[in-house]
Amino acid sequence: MDTIPKQTLMRLPNYYNFIKGLQNSGIRNISSPAIAKELNLNEVQVRKDLAAVSQIGGKPKMGFDIGELLNSLEHCLGYDNVNDAVLVGAGQLGRALLTYKGFETYGMRIIAAFDTDEGIIGTEISGKRVFPADSLFDLCPRLKVHIGIITVQDSCAQGVCDKLVKSGILAVWNFAPVHLTVPDHILVRNENMAVSLAVLSKHLKEKMISGDVPEGEV
Amino acid sequence: MDTIPKQTLMRLPNYYNFIKGLQNSGIRNISSPAIAKELNLNEVQVRKDLAAVSQIGGKPKMGFDIGELLNSLEHCLGYDNVNDAVLVGAGQLGRALLTYKGFETYGMRIIAAFDTDEGIIGTEISGKRVFPADSLFDLCPRLKVHIGIITVQDSCAQGVCDKLVKSGILAVWNFAPVHLTVPDHILVRNENMAVSLAVLSKHLKEKMISGDVPEGEV
Numbered sequence: 001m002d003t004i005p006k007q008t009l010m011r012l013p014n015y016y017n018f019i020k021g022l023q024n025s026g027i028r029n030i031s032s033p034a035i036a037k038e039l040n041l042n043e044v045q046v047r048k049d050l051a052a053v054s055q056i057g058g059k060p061k062m063g064f065d066i067g068e069l070l071n072s073l074e075h076c077l078g079y080d081n082v083n084d085a086v087l088v089g090a091g092q093l094g095r096a097l098l099t100y101k102g103f104e105t106y107g108m109r110i111i112a113a114f115d116t117d118e119g120i121i122g123t124e125i126s127g128k129r130v131f132p133a134d135s136l137f138d139l140c141p142r143l144k145v146h147i148g149i150i151t152v153q154d155s156c157a158q159g160v161c162d163k164l165v166k167s168g169i170l171a172v173w174n175f176a177p178v179h180l181t182v183p184d185h186i187l188v189r190n191e192n193m194a195v196s197l198a199v200l201s202k203h204l205k206e207k208m209i210s211g212d213v214p215e216g217e218v
Numbered sequence: 219m220d221t222i223p224k225q226t227l228m229r230l231p232n233y234y235n236f237i238k239g240l241q242n243s244g245i246r247n248i249s250s251p252a253i254a255k256e257l258n259l260n261e262v263q264v265r266k267d268l269a270a271v272s273q274i275g276g277k278p279k280m281g282f283d284i285g286e287l288l289n290s291l292e293h294c295l296g297y298d299n300v301n302d303a304v305l306v307g308a309g310q311l312g313r314a315l316l317t318y319k320g321f322e323t324y325g326m327r328i329i330a331a332f333d334t335d336e337g338i339i340g341t342e343i344s345g346k347r348v349f350p351a352d353s354l355f356d357l358c359p360r361l362k363v364h365i366g367i368i369t370v371q372d373s374c375a376q377g378v379c380d381k382l383v384k385s386g387i388l389a390v391w392n393f394a395p396v397h398l399t400v401p402d403h404i405l406v407r408n409e410n411m412a413v414s415l416a417v418l419s420k421h422l423k424e425k426m427i428s429g430d431v432p433e434g435e436v
Contacts, residue, residue, distance in 0.1 A: 074426075079426045082419045082420075082422045082423045082426070083419060085415065091314075092310070092313050092314040092317045092318075093314040093318065095310050095314070096309075096310040096311040096313070096314040097411065099310045100310075100311065100411055100412070102395040102410065102411060102412035103411070103412045103415060104412075105395070105412055106412045106413065106415070106416035107416070108412060108415045108416055108419060146422060147415070147418065147419065147422065149415075170422055170425070170426075171418050171419070171421070171422040173414065173415060173418055177320040177323070185425075187418065187421055187422055187425065189414065189417070189418045189421075191414060192320065193315065193318055193320060193321070194318070194320035194321045194322075194323055194324045194326060195324065196391065196407065196409060197303065197321060197324070197326045197365070197367075197391060198324035198325070198326055199407070200365060200389050200391055200405065200407045201300045201301060201326060201365060201389070202300075203389070203405055203407075204300045204364060204365065204388055204389040204405055205300045207388070207403075207405065208292075208297045208300070208388075
């Protein structure tokens with residue numbers, strides 16, 4: 001990632017979407033002039049961009065193998081990384097998640113935490129470093145992480161979400177009981193603890209109303 | 219509750235189930251001799267038990283109004299309380315839940331915590347007292363609470379669950395990623411944090427495979 005110019009990096013998702021579309025249409029090869037024409041880019045620039053991404057290169061007349069090019073782009077963009085997450089808000093709930101052992105079973109990892117509290121920035125929680133919130137923009141692309149976990153106060157959640165999106169996060173696991181406004185391409189999973197408990201309570205109530213309670217127990 | 223003898227209290231769920239069954243069959247009244255006969259109890263005992271529960275009393279020839287009697291029994295048994303919960307395991311996750319503000323919106327309350335750690339027993343977390351785990355048996359019936367939250371280590375979860383059931387808990391919200399064995403009448407809701415994150419990751423992966431990624435963002 002460090003060796004790819006930032007401007008190139010900014011264009012990679014556009015290449016990726018275009019070429020993915022071709023693959024979905026059953027097309028197997030594409031030349032850099034064709035890509036340049038379609039995306040309204042300079043031919044030399046496209047050649048340079050794709051050379052920075054892939055060692056393979058296009059073959060004369062045939063152009064690029066689309067499957068190979070997509071693999072290279074996915075790797076450069078870190079789109080093959082859907083198992084790492086960062087967490088913003090290292091309060092009680094954040095700490096609980098950072099120390100939770102169950103994630104590994106599913107191959108998931110929280111690799112870093114972010115907070116604005118000077119008192120905990122620089123410390124480690126269960127082996128994970130707490131970084132200043134503003135370093136999200138720098139660290140998320142470098143870590144190629146695409147999942148962000150929000151465990152901040154309700155009032156800060158939207159602001160944190162905006163920062164995560166700006167940092168290249170594509171999926172948000174939100175623990176703040178507020179509605180988050182996100183661009184269309186962002187996945188959001190809301191985890192409302194209160195709803196879980198309320199649902200259990202409702203089921204219990206239904207059970208009691210039906211008279212299905214234990215005998216001889218108090 | 220304090221004024222009702224323990225032996226009476228032990229019999230109340232049996233009365234409740236029997237009378238609820240009658241109500242479900244459309245019956246409106248029942249006499250204490252009829253209850254005594256059906257439940258194989260002494261008539262005098264049944265009269266005393268029901269007098270301890272309800273101020274209303276049976277009417278000559280008519281017997282008890284079943285709706286009123288059920289209300290009294292429900293209240294005595296605390297079956298009208300499905301909003302309070304106790305929590306066992308005041309570690310990171312337990313603390314996070316005890317300090318979580320969202321429950322109130324849904325009318326839910328965690329009213330007490332239990333732990334075996336001498337260092338935290340007697341302290342308060344977000345205004346909730348931490349009691350020794352062994353006081354569950356005494357406190358749950360006294361607090362008329364029927365929901366128990368398990369936030370202990372995996373290896374202790376089944377033991378804690380057994381204690382909760384013995385204490386009269388009817389619904390368990392389990393955060394330990396283990397399968398709990400419970401009697402048929404106990405509701406269990408498992409909250410596996412890792413599964414939630416893994417599902418989000420899976421959706422993200424599917425989205426990436428379909429080529430639906432943001433343009434011009436890294």
